[in-house]
Ligand SMILES: Nc1ncnc2c1ncn2[C@@H]1O[C@H](COP(=O)(O)OP(=O)(O)O)[C@@H](O)[C@H]1O
């Protein structure tokens with residue numbers, strides 16, 4: 001039992017590596033990370049100056065929110081891309097036709113995105129800290145890393161939802177990127193949730209990421225495990241619900257499109 | 267281009283609209299993305315405790331953002347798409363130079379971006395009650411024309427860079443947002459640290475935009491505006507000259523490396 | 530006026546490909562090496578060779594899309610490197626495959642766009658587009674989007690596009706690839722008609738029959754080099770003394786038979802075709818009687834199940850030459 005589990009895990013990681021590697025022509029890891037960090041990093045600078053203009057004194061608030069969004073967007077995008085690519089390259093029906101369980105395949109595919117999102121986020125934090133002379137002396141780094149990793153995993157549930165959309169619509173990727181940009185408003189990246197209209201506040205607490213980011217902010221102020229455990233537990237719960245719901249939705253759409261034969265149609 | 271070829275300009279614009287612009291992606295580029303930026307700008311201002319956000323920077327600035335992102339994205343996508351589907355080769359192989367085609371396309375993309383700007387402007391007027399009282403209309407108008415010109419120059423520069431190699435698309439991320447934050451799309455330049463302000467001086471968009479924002483805020487100081495306009499024109503022309511010079515090199519280099527087509 | 534339509538002199542093309550972004554390694558591929566030929570006006574010249582031989586690379590150099598790394602080429606007396614703009618006005622080209630058209634546009638919209646790129650007079654464009662659609666048999670479908678076309682229709686539309694500005698010299702790179710046999714025959718007929726209109730055509734293909742049917746002269750190209758250049762008849766005559774013996778054999782015994790034939794001198798080429806089922810031994814020889822004598826002890830179903838003796842086709846010539854290159 002354990003052995004077969006380890007075996008399937010290895011298969012998934014290897015397969016995931018191939019699918020991930022296939023997407024990127026740049027072979028040097030430095031070039032790759034640099035190419036990934038570019039957009040979110042400069043976007044963060046943009047928000048920081050926007051904040052400075054309206055009267056924010058400490059850029060750390062905006063920095064940490066944006067940094068956490070990097071692995072989250074990666075986890076979300078990773079699963080979506082994994083599903084979308086399979087559809088585009090026409091191997092999805094082949095993989096899905098095999099008896100292998102689906103969830104690990106796609107989570108496995110997203111694994112490397114999550115991992116590189118994690119590294120990219122740390123790098124972004126380090127560079128921003130250097131540029132803005134951020135005071136990180138209080139930070140509980142272990143908990144911060146836990147939070148970064150957590151939001152990446154919980155966000156991948158959304159990836160199943162958007163991946164499912166990309167199974168039925170050829171504009172799935174467009175919808176996904178639109179949603180990712182909406183996250184910059186909703187989950188407390190640049191400003192506290194409390195500044196949102198009440199309806200949107202409700203939406204925010206119904207999304208993964210929100211509690212994870214709050215927890216990370218506490219960890220940044222040096223809070224210990226006790227202070228953030230409730231938030232972390234909430235994040236895990238919401239994330240689990242999304243992964244499950246997204247997965248069920250994906251299975252449903254998969255079944256329907258298999259019946260109608262539209263799975264590989266582009 | 268010895269004489270203006272109106273037929274080509276018209277046809278190229280129509281094709282550009284049909285093939286690239288009238289597309290669901292444009293909705294995201296020209297409407298949704300600026301809307302997100304506008305929302306962030308206003309909420310950020312609210313969170314900082316301001317009663318009223320600065321509409322010129324937060325709302326109209328979002329439109330500028332949409333214009334610029336749209337331009338960068340379409341310039342990248344046009345060339346990459348043409349390379350991918352074999353069109354780039356056919357265009358280069360025709361008697362019309364690639365530079366001409368790029369120039370017309372970029373013009374189309376810049377003008378499409380006006381949609382984004384107008385939308386933002388109307389939003390600030392109709393929804394947020396931006397008052398036109400005191401606005402320096404002639405200053406804003408001239409500045410807008412120069413802004414379009416400056417954006418066009420940057421777009422042509424970018425298109426040439428993208429044509430150079432498939433790998434150049436990877437570096438576009440190092441152009442899009444940096445230029446946005448250097449030029450102060452959603453805040454005045456004075457917010458930037460001194461050295462970044464100096465750096466931003468090298469980008470023509472910054473001068474035209476500053477003149478436009480100041481005009482919208484009611485500045486009628488002709489010396490101030492005229493200086494900004496002159497610098498915007500001057501640097502745009504320098505960019506254009508550099509682009510012309512690079513174009514010859516790039517168009518030779520892609521014919522040497524085989525980067526004209528993806529296969 | 531220069532009597533030749535196309536002159537290639539010692540054309541060379543080496544590609545340097547870099548891998549990696551930071552730690553770059555450069556790899557050189559010699560795609561075309563020292564290629565020379567002369568094509569007369571009104572001639573249909575074939576460039577024949579296996580995949581990767583360098584046909585497309587040669588065509589791209591002649592159509593100004595690639596710069597040669599050595600040698601020169603002239604089209605109608607114009608240098609392809611120095612007089613690029615002039616050359617482009619006088620040539621038309623079409624590459625195989627579905628690439629090179631805007632799929633979201635109709636055939637007519639695509640053609641109108643290219644008409645502008647070639648700076649055609651609007652009056653001429655209006656007249657020529659229907660004519661060309663007629664020529665390639667797409668009159669009924671002109672207003673349909675290209676994405677609804679079959680690959681054969683796309684290929685014909687490519688030809689129409691290449692002919693828009695009525696070029697004197699036409700380059701067609703594997704025009705019949707991916708087209709069904711009937712469509713391919715129609716396309717070949719169209720190409721013949723173009724020759725009768727006085728155009729010069731350089732055609733590349735890896736189908737021998739096509740080259741044999743169409744071309745006045747053929748250059749066989751392999752690994753970037755021209756290995757033979759002559760009319761189809763002359764090429765056949767070159768090894769015309771040869772016969773081809775095809776023996777259907779028992780797979781397990783192939784090596785015994787091949788050992789047996791080894792005593793023949795180098796003029797006999799023995800090739801094992803294991804792509805067919807059952808396997809065949811293909812023997813090209815100037816002395817068929819000697820081969821049959823050597824094989825006679827094995828003429829029973831345990832070794833040889835069938836035997837066929839025939840004359841050479843261009844395909845045999847091609848295979849002999851390409852095979853000869855391998856050794
Ligand atoms: N842009 C390129 N970069 C590197 N190598 C290339 C490029 N284009 C072609 N080649 C190589 O040149 C050789 C000849 O290719 P090609 O001219 O396309 O052959 P053919 O058309 O006869 O099939 C091949 O080995 C191919 O891999």
Ligand SMILES: [Mg+2]
Nearest residue numbers: 584585586703
């Ligand atoms: Mg080829």
